[in-house]
Amino acid sequence: GQSLEQPSEVTAVEGAIVQINCTYQTSGFYGLSWYQQHDGGAPTFLSYNALDGLEETGRFSSFLSRSDSYGYLLLQELQMKDSASYFCAVNQGGKLIFGQGTELSVKP
Amino acid sequence: DAGVTQSPTHLIKTRGQHVTLRCSPISGHKSVSWYQQVLGQGPQFIFQYYEKEERGRGNFPDRFSARQFPNYSSELNVNALLLGDSALYLCASSFIPRSQETQYFGPGTRLLVL
Numbered sequence: 001g002q003s004l005e006q007p008s009e010v011t012a013v014e015g016a017i018v019q020i021n022c023t024y025q026t027s028g029f030y031g032l033s034w035y036q037q038h039d040g041g042a043p044t045f046l047s048y049n050a051l052d053g054l055e056e057t058g059r060f061s062s063f064l065s066r067s068d069s070y071g072y073l074l075l076q077e078l079q080m081k082d083s084a085s086y087f088c089a090v091n092q093g094g095k096l097i098f099g100q101g102t103e104l105s106v107k108p
Numbered sequence: 109d110a111g112v113t114q115s116p117t118h119l120i121k122t123r124g125q126h127v128t129l130r131c132s133p134i135s136g137h138k139s140v141s142w143y144q145q146v147l148g149q150g151p152q153f154i155f156q157y158y159e160k161e162e163r164g165r166g167n168f169p170d171r172f173s174a175r176q177f178p179n180y181s182s183e184l185n186v187n188a189l190l191l192g193d194s195a196l197y198l199c200a201s202s203f204i205p206r207s208q209e210t211q212y213f214g215p216g217t218r219l220l221v222l
Contacts (some may be wrong), residue, residue: 015155035213041219044213084112087150087151089150094139094141094209094211096153097152098152
């Protein structure tokens with residue numbers, strides 16, 4: 001089967017750093033994507049890792065270890081607007097297999 | 109430039125009815141994918157189309173069907189609706205169906221089956 005595991009909820013304070021982990025078991029793997037979704041709106045692309053290592057985009061960074069089938073999303077300098085659901089997704093030739101999502105709550 | 113658009117935004121149907129959802133990809137994008145998102149879960153892949161051909165199908169019953177038109181827009185059809193079909197239906201587009209290509213999602217159609 002195919003599965004991705006990520007924590008269901010994470011809480012952090014404004015200005016802090018938070019890491020959202022994702023482990024996956026899939027047949028066929030081309031990369032790991034991260035998406036943000038506010039209140040059931042359109043998922044928004046954040047980052048994509050095809051190779052091991054760290055990708056940095058502004059306040060967001062994403063890491064992948066293919067040997068460990070593990071990745072994480074790192075959010076720095078948290079802002080209230082970062083409160084949302086975050087999904088990791090295995091990318092198989094454009095077909096995305098999503099995890100259940102992590103609901104991030106940022107407190108003042 | 110317009111993003112991915114979907115219509116309608118909301119829909120209420122009763123069990124046994126049929127529904128058609130529509131998606132227009134970003135201009136220049138040739139690949140469209142459909143996802144179903146039940147409340148509290150991640151989106152689940154339903155179909156992927158590229159150049160009017162079906163490129164992939166998720167684990168959904170035959171009641172679900174889709175097609176892509178020459179202008180790359182797409183329709184998702186669901187027959188014999190069940191209560192469990194109530195969900196947010198998302199459409200995503202990309203230039204080509206390749207892992208390195210970012211998929212851009214539309215705002216979704218929220219379907220309620222009574």
